[in-house]
Amino acid sequence: MSEASGRPLYDQIGDRYATTRRPDPRVAARIHAALGDARRVVNVGAGAGSYEPTDLDVLAVEPSTVMLAQRPVGGAPAVRAVAEALPFPDRRFDAAMAVLTMHHWSDQRAGIAELRRVARRVVMLTFDTDVVPWIASDYLPAMIGQDAFVFPPITEVASWLDADIEVVPVPHDCTDGFVGAYWARPELYLDPQRRAGMSAVRQLDPALVEAAVEHLRADLESGAWDAKWGQLRDLDELDLGYRLLVTR
Numbered sequence: 001m002s003e004a005s006g007r008p009l010y011d012q013i014g015d016r017y018a019t020t021r022r023p024d025p026r027v028a029a030r031i032h033a034a035l036g037d038a039r040r041v042v043n044v045g046a047g048a049g050s051y052e053p054t055d056l057d058v059l060a061v062e063p064s065t066v067m068l069a070q071r072p073v074g075g076a077p078a079v080r081a082v083a084e085a086l087p088f089p090d091r092r093f094d095a096a097m098a099v100l101t102m103h104h105w106s107d108q109r110a111g112i113a114e115l116r117r118v119a120r121r122v123v124m125l126t127f128d129t130d131v132v133p134w135i136a137s138d139y140l141p142a143m144i145g146q147d148a149f150v151f152p153p154i155t156e157v158a159s160w161l162d163a164d165i166e167v168v169p170v171p172h173d174c175t176d177g178f179v180g181a182y183w184a185r186p187e188l189y190l191d192p193q194r195r196a197g198m199s200a201v202r203q204l205d206p207a208l209v210e211a212a213v214e215h216l217r218a219d220l221e222s223g224a225w226d227a228k229w230g231q232l233r234d235l236d237e238l239d240l241g242y243r244l245l246v247t248r
């Protein structure tokens with residue numbers, strides 16, 4: 001499923017986002033700290049509003065009407081637009097934030113140039129595709145080759161931004177159900193509601209996903225998953241490749 005149908009991807013897959021993707025407070029604190037003393041903030045690829053600081057003057061940018069419809073009543077105002085063509089004058093904002101969205105942009109370099117044009121500081125949460133979580137390596141390798149997971153190395157993206165790269169470890173009880181979130185709680189991948197909020201899963205052939213889920217279920221029942229990965233259950237957090245890029 002792609003934008004080839006003419007509809008934004010998240011108009012097709014975003015229907016249950018707000019229920020499965022609750023912002024994680026520890027990740028939110030990292031983003032808020034990185035925004036520094038910014039007052040006027042644009043949140044690009046804002047989705048349903050996760051991670052938008054409520055104490056700052058925020059304007060959201062989001063192309064999907066399905067996602068816009070899930071924004072909270074009384075939340076920050078939003079405009080329908082894409083990162084690659086932001087409808088704002090130069091330096092309109094103190095900071096631009098972009099959280100787990102860059103991998104969906106059709107032209108990442110153009111989007112980053114736009115963030116830099118409209119704000120003096122840029123804070124972007126994305127991931128290093130060289131770090132592959134077990135759910136992908138062992139059960140759903142088809143995820144890895146998807147368009148959204150093929151983009152330049154994180155060091156190159158950081159160089160476009162002139163940004164420092166910070167590791168954002170994923171807590172063992174992460175509340176934001178992105179694809180790596182359940183690294184210490186494998187049973188949660190068996191829940192179709194939780195999988196529905198993961199774009200990397202939603203874009204795969206449902207039969208392939210069902211087969212992977214049955215494979216994981218069998219490994220959990222036989223103890224094979226715990227024999228290989230069970231030590232993860234005792235960790236507080238893990239580096240799954242999520243990275244915060246903060247302009248210097």
Ligand SMILES: C[S@@+](CC[C@H](N)C(=O)[O-])C[C@H]1O[C@@H](n2cnc3c(N)ncnc32)[C@H](O)[C@@H]1O
Nearest residue numbers: 010045046047050064067082083099101104105
């Ligand atoms: C995984 S969601 C992240 C939403 C939100 N930032 C969050 O952390 O929950 C990715 C979002 O990027 C949006 N998106 C896709 N293509 C985009 C583009 N070219 N410009 C801006 N946003 C885009 C999608 O519609 C979707 O809402």
